[in-house]
Amino acid sequence: MxxxxxxxxxxxxxxxxxxxxxxxxxxITMKFVLSLSQMAFFVFVGIFAxxxxxxxxxxxxxxxxxxxxxxxxxNITGHDKWDGTLPLVLATPANRLPLYVGRAxxxxxxxxxxxxxxxxxxxxxxxxxFSLTNPIALIVAIVLTAFTMAGFGLLIGGFCFFFxxxxxxxxxxxxxxxxFCGVNFPVTSLPAVIxxxxxxxxxTYGLTAARNAIAGQDIIQIGPTLAIQLVVGxxxxxxxxxxxxxxxxxxxxxxxxxxx
Amino acid sequence: MSxxxxxxxxxxxxxxAMLHWMADPQWVIPNIIAPFVFTTVxxxxxKDATGPFGLYAVLGGGMxxxxxxxxxxxxxxxxxxxxxxxxxxxxAAPSKLIHVITGRAVSNALFGLxxxxxxxxxxxxxxxxxxxxxxxxxxxxxxxxxxxxxxxxGLIFASAFILSRSAQVLTNGxxxxxxxxxxxxxxxxxxxxxxxxxxxxxxxxxxxxxxxxATSADYVSQSFWAGMxxxxxxxLDLTVMVLITLAYVAIATVLFxxxxxxxxxxxxxxxx
Numbered sequence: 001m002x003x004x005x006x007x008x009x010x011x012x013x014x015x016x017x018x019x020x021x022x023x024x025x026x027x028i029t030m031k032f033v034l035s036l037s038q039m040a041f042f043v044f045v046g047i048f049a050x051x052x053x054x055x056x057x058x059x060x061x062x063x064x065x066x067x068x069x070x071x072x073x074x075n076i077t078g079h080d081k082w083d084g085t086l087p088l089v090l091a092t093p094a095n096r097l098p099l100y101v102g103r104a105x106x107x108x109x110x111x112x113x114x115x116x117x118x119x120x121x122x123x124x125x126x127x128x129x130f131s132l133t134n135p136i137a138l139i140v141a142i143v144l145t146a147f148t149m150a151g152f153g154l155l156i157g158g159f160c161f162f163f164x165x166x167x168x169x170x171x172x173x174x175x176x177x178x179x180f181c182g183v184n185f186p187v188t189s190l191p192a193v194i195x196x197x198x199x200x201x202x203x204t205y206g207l208t209a210a211r212n213a214i215a216g217q218d219i220i221q222i223g224p225t226l227a228i229q230l231v232v233g234x235x236x237x238x239x240x241x242x243x244x245x246x247x248x249x250x251x252x253x254x255x256x257x258x259x260x
Numbered sequence: 261m262s263x264x265x266x267x268x269x270x271x272x273x274x275x276x277a278m279l280h281w282m283a284d285p286q287w288v289i290p291n292i293i294a295p296f297v298f299t300t301v302x303x304x305x306x307k308d309a310t311g312p313f314g315l316y317a318v319l320g321g322g323m324x325x326x327x328x329x330x331x332x333x334x335x336x337x338x339x340x341x342x343x344x345x346x347x348x349x350x351x352a353a354p355s356k357l358i359h360v361i362t363g364r365a366v367s368n369a370l371f372g373l374x375x376x377x378x379x380x381x382x383x384x385x386x387x388x389x390x391x392x393x394x395x396x397x398x399x400x401x402x403x404x405x406x407x408x409x410x411x412x413x414g415l416i417f418a419s420a421f422i423l424s425r426s427a428q429v430l431t432n433g434x435x436x437x438x439x440x441x442x443x444x445x446x447x448x449x450x451x452x453x454x455x456x457x458x459x460x461x462x463x464x465x466x467x468x469x470x471x472x473x474a475t476s477a478d479y480v481s482q483s484f485w486a487g488m489x490x491x492x493x494x495x496l497d498l499t500v501m502v503l504i505t506l507a508y509v510a511i512a513t514v515l516f517x518x519x520x521x522x523x524x525x526x527x528x529x530x531x532x
Contacts, residue, residue, distance in 0.1 A: 030433045037436035041445075042301065048446035049305040049313065082343065165284070175297040184301050 003098045010102030014076050015110070020083070035064045035118040036125070042184050043126055051185070055211075057126045059183035061118035062210050063203065065146050068111035071174040073104045073153030078166035090248055100158075100244050101237060104150040111146040130214060137213035137222050144226055145206030148233020152202055155236040158243030182207050202236065205229035269355040273363025277333075280340075281371065292375045294435065295324035299379055302445050303387050314390065315476055318383040320445030323468050325375030326407060327438055330414040331431055333368030337361060338422050351523065358516040361418045362411075369411040373403070392475075398494050399474035405498055406467030409505040413463060415512035419519050444468060447482060463504040470497035 019027070039060040046056040080086040092099070122128040156173050160166035178184060180194070181203040187195055198204045206229055209222040250256075299321025306313035341347035350360060383389045393399050421430060439445070441458050442465045448456060459465045470493075472479045477490045485493035 026430075033433045033437065037433075037440060041298070041436050041440050044440065044446050044450050045302050045305055047450055048316070049302075049309050051305045171293045175293050178297050179300055179304075185304050189304055189307070 003095050006094045007098035007102035007105070010099045011105040014103035015106035017076075017079060017083075017085075018072065020079075031114055031117060034067055035061075035114055036121050038064065039118060039121055039126070046184070053126055054122075054128045056184050057122040057128045058119075058211060058214060059181075059207060061122045062115055062142065062145060062207055063177055063181070063183045064114040064118040065111035065142070065149055066174050066177050066203065068107045068114055069104065069146055069149040070153040070156070070177070071170045072107050072110070073150055074157045074160055074166050074170035074173065076103050077157040077160045078170070081164075081166070090251060096245060096248070097241060100241050101154065104154050104157075107153070108146045108150045111149065112142060115142050115146070132216040133214045134216055134218050137217060137219045138210060140219055141206055141209040141213050141222065141226065144229055144233075145203060145210070148202035148206065148229050148236070151233035151235075151237035151240070154240035155243070156240070158240035158247070161244060161247035177201060177203050180204070200232070202229050202233045205232065266356070266359045269359040270363040270366070273360045274367045275363075277337075277364045277367035281367070292325055292328070292378060295321050295328050295375065295379055296382065298324060298439070298445070299383060300387075303383065303389065312476065312479060312482070314383075315472055315479065316445050316447075318380060318389050319468065319471055319475060320439075321379045321383065322376035323406070323442070323444045323464060323471070324439050325379050326369065326372035326410050327442070327444070327464065328435055329372035329375050330365070330368055330410045331417060331435055331438065333364065333371070333414065337364050337368075337418055351520070356516070357422075357520050358415065358419075358513055361415060361516070365411040365414045365418065368414065369407045372410065373407055376403070394477050395474045395490070395494075398491075399471060402467060402470035402474050402494065402498060405501060405505075406464055406471065409463030409467055409501050409508070412505045412508035412512065416508055416515060419512055419515035422519050422523065438462070441465075442468065461504065463501045463508065466497045466501040466504070470494045470501070473497065 039057055042056045042060055043053055045051075046053055080089060089099070119130075123130060152173075156169055157166070160169050163169065180190070180198045181187070181201050182198065183203075187198045187204060190198065205225050209225045209229065212222050212225070299317055302317040302320070303314070306317055338347065341350055351357065353360075417430075417434070440451070441455060442462050443451070443459060444464075448459045448465070451459065466484070469483050473483055473490050473494045480486065480488065480490045480493055483493050483497075485496050488496070
């Protein structure tokens with residue numbers, strides 16, 4: 001089997017596997033409910049606090065990508081452990097890189113769909129003005145954010161091979177994005193000591209680029225931000241892959257594949 | 261075989277849930293992380309605002325901690341049994357399912373209380389939010405009754421979750437809408453008018469109003485009972501909440517009977 005086939009089959013199977021515990025109707029319902037409810041919650045808190053609503057709505061629209069590309073991707077590791085498929089994954093002779101990276105890829109498309117739904121809510125329910133938006137730049141920012149956040153999901157997913165309960169990490173890392181990445185308030189509102197942490201997350205760059213695209217900047221103007229985002233995302237993905245291989249090697253040596 | 265004493269069943273389920281938690285305490289993290297993050301975001305947004313925002317953010321975050329724990333626990337109570345292959349035994353036992361779930365709901369509510377305390381400590385210690393409690397006795401009573409109300413609502417969720425393989429997803433999906441509708445972190449008046457009835461049928465909506473009143477007497481002008489004395493306002497809040505909670509218990513009892521009967525007839529419980 002060539003690498004491309006491995007990549008595709010890994011992508012398709014990891015996405016289809018979630019329908020073992022989730023039916024498609026529930027999947028689409030939750031896509032709307034999660035996107036709307038999180039955005040609405042922070043918008044109402046923002047209204048109460050006198051904060052800018054458009055900033056909050058756009059931030060949560062783009063952050064909705066993380067539910068697919070971070071939470072779901074980390075949980076692939078969890079399901080491999082719970083469903084007993086981890087030994088099969090490690091027993092296959094397939095090339096590990098397309099196998100590991102591929103498992104996140106349909107979640108990238110799913111994340112883009114979540115963001116699209118959320119932006120519709122931002123426009124029609126919360127009156128966010130997109131009249132100045134450069135659509136090409138915004139679309140590129142969204143797609144790149146989904147891809148790089150999947151890289152971040154793979155990084156944490158790789159780390160989670162070494163722990164019993166990846167769900168814990170999925171929750172922590174998905175929700176913490178709300179604090180660190182400038183989703184509801186600018187990164188500069190955080191204490192200065194914490195601000196460098198924000199730039200570990202690809203979402204921080206994606207949000208900056210998306211907000212600038214909405215303000216009318218074109219792809220050339222947001223290019224440098226996207227370039228840094230791409231570097232951070234790919235680096236995350238590769239570190240995640242290294243962690244996965246490290247876990248695999250350790251599991252083979254010690255025979256402790258699932259005894260964590 | 262005679263039907264076991266309901267209290268013994270409730271206690272056994274309570275004890276079992278406690279033991280599960282002690283065996284794997286990391287499960288508290290998913291329950292507390294969302295309320296903690298939401299509180300942090302709210303406190304940051306409220307940083308430059310003047311008014312009773314700390315009261316809303318911190319007590320709201322604490323309430324969300326209780327909510328989150330109850331909803332998660334209700335959803336996962338059945339899911340865990342499915343994963344571990346013990347759901348058949350629980351159903352086959354002569355005990356009533358509602359008694360088993362009640363024991364778990366009470367233990368989960370107790371964990372929810374620890375969530376609330378953790379968020380209060382973090383907010384007061386980490387964010388230096390000043391939170392003097394005007395009436396400690398009524399604060400404790402309101403908190404306890406709200407906890408029971410949240411647990412009773414958890415029973416209704418649990419009954420609905422039994423027949424669904426998507427309980428875990430429903431749990432994730434229900435969490436934030438409930439935070440919104442109950443006005444945990446902002447006044448319900450900000451919500452669209454058509455959402456208000458949904459807020460009023462949630463017991464914790466009234467509970468959080470009573471808790472805020474017990475914390476600050478000045479809050480009475482923003483409560484449901486503006487114009488009354490704080491003591492009377494708390495009494496009315498708690499009365500409404502207790503009545504709603506009794507209704508929850510009645511509804512949950514009927515639902516559990518229906519769900520259990522349906523699951524036994526169709527054999528669909530484990531395969532749902």
